Amino acid sequence: MLADLRELVTCESPSDDRAAVARSAEVVARVGRRRLGAEPERIVLDGRTHLRWRFGDGPARVLLLGHHDTVWPIGTLSHTPYEVTGGTVRGPGCFDMKAGVVQAFHALAALPDRSGVTVLITGDEELGSPTSRELIEKEAVGGAAALVLEASADGGALKTERKGVSLYRVRVSGRASHAGLEPEAGVNSTVELAHQVLAVRALGDPALGTTVVPTRMTAGTTTNTVPAAGEFAVDVRCRTTAEQLRVDAALSRLTPVLPGAGLTVEGGPNRPPLEATASEALYALAEKVAAQLGLPPLTRAAVGGASDGNFTAGAGTPTLDGLGAVGGGAHAAGEHVVAAEMPRRAALVSALVREVARP
Structure with a gap:
């Protein structure tokens, strides 16, 4: 497994570099072909390369979902090389x-019969999946399960x-x-922004886990001019679809405070929530399978970050996420994987697929 991981990590694949992602896709295809004995379909959308393996002639029941693009720019390996020390793997992505x-x-x-299984490895997840979202949703609809191989939460949850x-x-x-x-002859867009930032911030609801965060803001042209225009970005995170819709409706109702000011709101929901109800049955099955395999008891977590699992859950497919690496430091200099956990997690996923793929 570590030899395969070395191949993938040492082929850098920043999401915004289409050529690098295409090179990475060929490496992923090579490793997948070696392990699965099958060639993937290469699906290129707007220059971004995604890979799909389909097994069996019947309907797909299980989707294994992941991505091979990373946040790390070309050249990261020169100062953060792939290495394995004391059972810990390090390297970008x-x-x-x-x-x-x-x-x-x-x-x-490890499965002699892979009928009903689809593997989809995309190349633009770190950008928000602009080209792969529709592909993911189409593959997920009607399936019995989407198993997302994103990294686990703290402690392997x-x-x-x-x-x-x-x-x-x-x-x-x-x-x-x-x-x-x-x-006094002007209408100060910075002052209007201040009013709106406070109004937007007030839409959050900590008790429900809803965060509404004004982020980047700009206004004006010179220091001695009353600003004629300005804007700010808003990041919204919600645990439920109902909350996501509530905040969306509230933002659409914003109105200017200052006489003579104008206001527009652009944007909307980007990813639906992965709600607990979408993963409940699969998590219970994973607990059962882990016990049968003699693995330590599983734990679970609710997280604020999104993944392509949000799309599969939004498509109505039971979804279990965080089945990938155990380790930490995503998007950070300390990114690492606990090597000993890789075969254990692979065994868990294998057993889950076997259970769910049964007709």
């Missing part, structure tokens, strides 16, 4: 989520809830004037 891709291949390689994500841009318009000579 090892935890998020190339170890999960390797584990998926080894999980399926499976991810049974993920917040939905909505992204917005609030734009305001005012009227410019000289800040020293006649500020």
Whole structure:
């Protein structure tokens, strides 16, 4: 498994570099072909390369889902090389989520009958899956389970809830004037932004796990001019679809505070929530399977970050996430994988597939 992981990690694959992602896809295809004895379909959408393996002639029942793109730019290996020390694997993208891709291949390689199983490894997840979302949803619809090989939560916990994500841009318009000579002649977009930022922030509901966070903000042109225009971005995370819709409706009702100011809101829901109900039955099955395999008791976690598992859950498919690597440091310099956990997690996924893929 570690030899396969080395191959994947040492082929850098930043999401925004289409050529690098295409090279990585060929490496993933080679490793998958070696383990599964089958060539994948190469699906290129807007220059981004995704890979799909389908097994059997009947309807797909189980989707194994992952991605091979990473957040790390070309050249990261020069100062953060792939290495294995004391049972810990390090290297860009090892935890998020190339170890999960390797584990998926080894999980399926252990099954003599893979009928009804589809493996989809995408190349744009770290960008928000702009080209692969529709592909993911089509593969998931009607299936019995989507097993997502994203990295686990702290301590190896499976991810049974993920917040939905909505992204917005609030734009305001005012009227410019000289800040020293006649500020009263202007309509100050910075002041209007201040009113709107506070109104938006108040839409969060900590008791329900809803966060509404104004982030990047810009306004004005020069220091001696009343700003005529400005905007700020908003990041929304919700545990339930109902909350996601509530916040969306509230943002659409924002109105200017200052006389003469204008306001528009752009954006909306980006990923639906992975609610606990979507993973409940699969998690119970995973607990049962883990006990049968003699593995330590499983744990679960609700997390704020999103994945492509949000899309499969939104498509109505039972979804269990966080089945990939055990380790930590996603998107950080300390990214690492616990090597000894890789075969254990592969065995768990293999047993889950065997159980769910049965007609």
